[in-house]
Amino acid sequence: MPQVRIILPLSGRLESVVFFLATFLLVASTVGYVLLKPKNEGPPPLLSWQVSSFDGLSPVDQAIHSALLPAADEIIWSNNDTGTWPSITDLQSTLLPPFYEDNFWKTNGEVKWKVIMPGANSTAAVGPPPPSKTNNGLAAFVAPNAVYQGTLGQGTASYYGSGGTAPGQSAYLIVIGHAHSGVYWINQATLWIHKNPNAPFPDILKPEGLVARGWRQIIPYNGASEVERVKGKDNVQ
Amino acid sequence: MFSRKFTGVLSALLAVVLIGLVPQSNAIAADAAAAKFKGKMKVGITLHPYYSFVANIVGDRAEVIPLIDAESNPHNYQPQPNDMKRAMTMDALVVNGIGHDEWAFEIIKAAGRKGTLPLIYANASVALIPINGDQGNAKVVNPHTFVSTTAAIQQVFEIARRLGELDPANAGYYRSNATAYATRIRRLRADFMTRFAKLDLSSFRCATMHAGYDYLMQEFGLSISAVIEPRHGVTPTARQLANTIDEIKKANVRVLFAEKYFANGLAKPIETATGVKMYSLSHITGGPYTADKFEVEMRENLDTLAEAIEYTAHNPKGN
Numbered sequence: 001m002p003q004v005r006i007i008l009p010l011s012g013r014l015e016s017v018v019f020f021l022a023t024f025l026l027v028a029s030t031v032g033y034v035l036l037k038p039k040n041e042g043p044p045p046l047l048s049w050q051v052s053s054f055d056g057l058s059p060v061d062q063a064i065h066s067a068l069l070p071a072a073d074e075i076i077w078s079n080n081d082t083g084t085w086p087s088i089t090d091l092q093s094t095l096l097p098p099f100y101e102d103n104f105w106k107t108n109g110e111v112k113w114k115v116i117m118p119g120a121n122s123t124a125a126v127g128p129p130p131p132s133k134t135n136n137g138l139a140a141f142v143a144p145n146a147v148y149q150g151t152l153g154q155g156t157a158s159y160y161g162s163g164g165t166a167p168g169q170s171a172y173l174i175v176i177g178h179a180h181s182g183v184y185w186i187n188q189a190t191l192w193i194h195k196n197p198n199a200p201f202p203d204i205l206k207p208e209g210l211v212a213r214g215w216r217q218i219i220p221y222n223g224a225s226e227v228e229r230v231k232g233k234d235n236v237q
Numbered sequence: 238m239f240s241r242k243f244t245g246v247l248s249a250l251l252a253v254v255l256i257g258l259v260p261q262s263n264a265i266a267a268d269a270a271a272a273k274f275k276g277k278m279k280v281g282i283t284l285h286p287y288y289s290f291v292a293n294i295v296g297d298r299a300e301v302i303p304l305i306d307a308e309s310n311p312h313n314y315q316p317q318p319n320d321m322k323r324a325m326t327m328d329a330l331v332v333n334g335i336g337h338d339e340w341a342f343e344i345i346k347a348a349g350r351k352g353t354l355p356l357i358y359a360n361a362s363v364a365l366i367p368i369n370g371d372q373g374n375a376k377v378v379n380p381h382t383f384v385s386t387t388a389a390i391q392q393v394f395e396i397a398r399r400l401g402e403l404d405p406a407n408a409g410y411y412r413s414n415a416t417a418y419a420t421r422i423r424r425l426r427a428d429f430m431t432r433f434a435k436l437d438l439s440s441f442r443c444a445t446m447h448a449g450y451d452y453l454m455q456e457f458g459l460s461i462s463a464v465i466e467p468r469h470g471v472t473p474t475a476r477q478l479a480n481t482i483d484e485i486k487k488a489n490v491r492v493l494f495a496e497k498y499f500a501n502g503l504a505k506p507i508e509t510a511t512g513v514k515m516y517s518l519s520h521i522t523g524g525p526y527t528a529d530k531f532e533v534e535m536r537e538n539l540d541t542l543a544e545a546i547e548y549t550a551h552n553p554k555g556n
Contacts (some may be wrong), residue, residue: 048526052286053365054364054376055367055376059455059460062455063455066366066387066456069362069391070387070390070391070419071395074416077416084265095426095427096423097387097421097456100427102427102430102431102434103434103457103458104430104456106434106458107457107458129438196536205287221364221365222360222361222362222363223335223358223359223360223362223363223382224361224362226334226335226365227335
C-alpha cells in the first residue's frame, strides 16, 4: 500500500498574502494612474454666440472664412505699412480672395464687399459727416446715422460682405481693432457671421452689440487648436 | 537765415548720407542676426513645401535644412541617425504639426532637442477643414494644408511672423519677402481662375485615392465625393473598397485623382470598375528640395485640375 505524505509549504500563508497584496497594488496603481493622468482638455468650449469654423459653417461659409483669415493678415500688414486701410478696389487689384471677383467669388455667392472706416457716415465715406450751413450761417453737423454712431470712437475698421446668393450663404464682417500694446502686431481681426445674407451693417461693432443683433463670432479651428486638442496646451507655441 | 543755395547743398548732403545708411542698416541687421545664431540662422523643415516657403522667405539671410532626405516618403517615415544629427544643428524647425510629420517629434526627442528647439507650427493660424468624402462621415482634420494656394499663403505668413520673432533683426525683410512670395502664388491661382471661369463646373464630381486635396478643391469652389483610402496611407479593405465603388457610381463621379509619385495598385482596378477617368495630382512630398518646387508642382496640379474639369464639361454623362 503506497504511503501518502502531504507536504505543506512552510510559508504558504505568507505567499498568498504577498500575492494578493501585489495584485492589489498593481490594480490600484493602474486605476490611480488612469484617474490622475492629466488630460488634454483641448481648446475651451465655444460660447453660445460663437461658431466653430471646422464644423459649424456651411461649405460656402467655410470657404469664405478660409480666404478671409489670410486676407485679414494682409489688410493689417497693409495698414501697418501705409497707415491707411485698403479699399475693396485695392484688395481686388492684388487678386486677394474673397474680394477678387474670380471663379471662387462666383461659386461662393458673389458677395458684395464694403469697407467701413471708423466714424464713417456711409459705407463709402471716411471720417465724420460733413458740416452743413444753418439759417444763421453757423456750421452744424448733420445728424449722424447709425453707421457713424456705431463706428465712431471705437478705433475699428471693418470689412462687410452681404448679398451673397449661394445656398447656405451668410453675411460676413471682419472687425479690426487694437490689441494690447506690447504684442508684435497691434491690430487684431475678429470674424463675424450672420445667417441672413442680407443682414444690414450693424450700428455697433462691440461684441455685445453684434451678438444682440444676431451676429456670431467665428472661432477658427486652426492648427494651434488641433495641437492643443491632441498634445495639450503646453505644446502650443 | 540760410540762403536757398546753402539749403540745397545741405539737402543733397543729407540725402547722400541717408542713402548710404540704408545698406548700412541692412548690414547691421545681418550682423546682429549672425551674432545671435553664430552665423546664419539654420531653419529646419520637415516637408518639401516648407522648404520652398522658408527658402523664399529667408532669401540669403538664413540656411534651410531639410530634416529628412529628399527621396524619403514622409508617410510612415522611420527616423534615421542622420536626421538626429541634423536636428542637433538647427535653430528652429518648421513643422506641419497636425498629422503629416509626427515622426519629426520622435527625431527631436531622440536628438535631445525637446524643449530647446523652437518649433514653428506652420498651420497655427490656418483654418482647418475636415476630410470630405470620408468613409463613415467622421469629421477628421485634413493635414494637407500645403496642397493649396490660399492655405499655403497663410502658412507663409505664419512662418514669416515666427521667424521674425526669433530673428527680429530680419523681421521686416522676412515679411517683405513673404508678401512678395504670396503675391506670386496668388498670381498663379488667378491665372487658373481665368481658365476655370470659362468652364462649366456643374457636372464636376471627383474621387481621390488620398485625402490630400480638400483645401485645393475648396478654393476653386469644388468638392470631393469619395476618398479611397480610409485613413492617411491606409489601404482599404475589400468591403471598404466595394462601398467606395458604390459611392462613386451613385454620385456619378467622373474623375479619379491618384497620386503622381506614389504608386497605388488600386487606381487602375477602380478606373475599370467604375468607368472614371484617372488623373494624377502631386502631393508635393517627393523629389529634390528646391525653392521653386511648390510653385512648379502647384502649376502642374492646377493644369491637371483644369484638364479634368474640361473633360467632365465635354463628357457630362460619361460618354
